[in-house]
Amino acid sequence: MSLTSAGPPALEVSFTDDPKVVKEAATEDYSNHVVPRSWRSGRWSLAMAWWALFSAMFWLYVAVAAADAVGTPATIVGMVLTVATFGVVNLVLSRYAARTGLTVALLSRRLFGMLGSALAPLIFAATALYYAVFEGSIVAVAFQQYFGGAIEIWYLVVVAYALPLVIGGVRTWLDKLNGVLLPLYVVGLVAVVIAATVQRGYPQDWLQSAAPSGPLPGWLTAYLIYMGVYIMMMYTVDYARFGRAEDQKFHGTVTFGWVFYAFTFAVNGLIGIYLLRAWDIAGTETGVVTAFVRSLGFAGVLVIFVSQTRINTANYYLASTNLDAFATRVLRLRLPRAVWTVVAGVLAYLFMLTDVLSYLLRALAWQGVFVTAWVAIAMVHIAVRGADRDGLPEFRPRRLKPVTAGAGAWLAASAVGIVLTEQSASPVLAQLAPLITVAVAAGLYYAALVTAPGAVRPAGEDPRDEVEDIWEARIRCHSCDRSYVAVEMDRDPNAGGAAVCSACAADSTAPAGATAPAGR
Incomplete structure (x- = not known):
């Protein structure tokens, strides 16, 4: 008609x-909408909200894990390459997000179609939730080590106090909260290094510690380990959409770019290696907690509390917004984001009650495959087909096909990555799975862009x-x-x-x- x-x-x-x-x-x-320019955050407001991610204990742990695997010198080389890679990719993604005002969920509509895009916010929410579980568990272990008591009670405490902090949005609350807590975390880092050195002496060989050689160069192994946190690039999109056009250079360099990752990966990582070498503690998930508590006592517990409060504001915020996006799109269930914040907290607590660390890394490895493939596809799309009209990718439902060839490229590349990760015939291929996934995803999506029918359809x-x-x-x-x-x-x-x-x-x-x- x-x-x-x-x-x-x-x-x-x-x-x-x-x-x-x-x-x-x-x-x-604006979880399910474009962020208007009137709702964009000031330069330092957005920077403070985003730099909550600087204070995750996970960054100390992952550096120690890499150093234990390949030695400190190779880990440092891997860190430098990682900082450069993350700096470049997030420079591109942050500017694109600020220009378009789109979330990962909305951008994924253009990449994969309306039905194909439903998986992106689910993967995003699950990964953010797992990181919330990890970081929350760190606080609970610190409380238990210092105060005693049942770990289940401390799990409940760390979830319960975090949720009210996440109800407010990025520009109404999270920027202010994390702006206040950032100096406390920085002072805590300096204090713990000084205290560990005074108590244990300077660990002479912490920069030279080596590890048995593996099938790949050590620096490449370290670089591949850090590819497991490409979820930060999805995080970037959902935060950078609040950036103002005039602040793109600052955000692309400082807020989301190489400056942020130099502090987040390199500074945190080197402090983690130093502390655990000083205390001669194995690089376990709770080793960093032990080093902080032994170095500073109750003050160490406070530093961990501050650091994990900061990072979990981001984790729970992004878990809630993407659960909201998934439920709205797939389940046709529209509820306030506060409800999804509580749902995220309940899920996190239930995960904590299980032997989460026994499967957390495996789950993150699988999800990491989907995430690295998404990042590769997003970068190819921005480079080749960045805008459909008005400087924007098309994301309006009636103007997009249900499923695009891009969705096939994403699933195929992710399947290749998971198979390589799980196979045991070739340890080298298993280690190279992230790089291979990126290459396959980028190649397949480029082929889909230039050969497959377009994803955008006329709609009057x-x-x-x-x-x-x-x-x-x-x-x-x-x-x-x-x-x-x-x-x-x-x-x-x-x-x-x-x-x-x-x-x-x-x-x-x-x-x-x-x-x-x-x-x-």
Whole structure:
């Protein structure tokens, strides 16, 4: 059917933020919408929120694990290469996210189609949740070592106190919280190094410690170990979408770029190696906790508390936003993000009650395969097909196919990575699985872009063509009765062509191009 000659209903346009949307954004943070420029964070506000990830004890642990495997000199080389790689990739991703205002879930629609994209927020949420479990367990172990008591009770405590901190969004609370706690963590790092040196003396060989040679060069093995945390690049997209256009250079270099990773990977990593060598502690998951507590006593417990509070604000925040995106898209279940924060906390606590460390690394390895493939595909897409129109990738539901060839490339590359990771015939191939996954994902997705049918399909009238500035004009959605920037608005054939926001359009099952009589 076609629209009557009168055409689609007129748009209800405004040029200020809808008060109802602003009120929701204080906690929802536009989880299922494009972030308008009016909701972007100041330079230091966003930097403080993001630098919560600097203080994870995991960075100390992973460096010690690498040093135990290949020796400190090779680990340092691997760190330098990792800092350079993460700096370049996140420079690109942070600028792209700031320019488009899209989450991982919304960008994945363009990469994989509406159905194919559903897996991305699920993988993202699960990985963030696992890291929340790891970091929360570190705090619980520190409390138990110092105060005693049942570990199950401490697990409950660390989950319960973290959840209220995550209810507020990035610009309304997390930036302020982490800005206050950052100096405390830095002072704690300096103090623990000094205390360990005073008590144990300077470990003379900590920079020269070697390890048995393996089938691959040590520096390459260390580099591959750090590829296991490519989830940070997905984290970057969901945070950098709050960046202002004029701050892209700063964020690409300092907030999300090489400066951040020099401190996060190199400084944290070297401190971790130093502490465990000073105390002659094996590089286990709880070894870092033991080194802090032995060095500083109760003050060490406080440093761990501060560090893990900071990192878990990011973990629970991203777990909740992506659980929200997954449930909204797949289950058609729309609930406040606060509810998903509680769900994330309950899941984290249940995981902690199991022998989580026995399967955590295996789970992260599998999820890491999907993540590294996603990163490779996103980079290829930005380089080859960065924008469809208006400087943006198409992400509006009616204008995308359900599944694209890109989804096939993602699944195929991930399958290759998992098979290589799990096979035992060739340890070398198992170690090289992350690099091979990246290469396969990039190659398959490039081939899909240049040979497969396009993912974008025509869908009739476009509200973007009816306003002068798609970033300043707000258009009211007929379904939710809220106004969002024209960037994300479309026409709904099930409502006579009335305007509909991206989130409400995702609930529609109408095929692209279908129209309904005006006034329906």
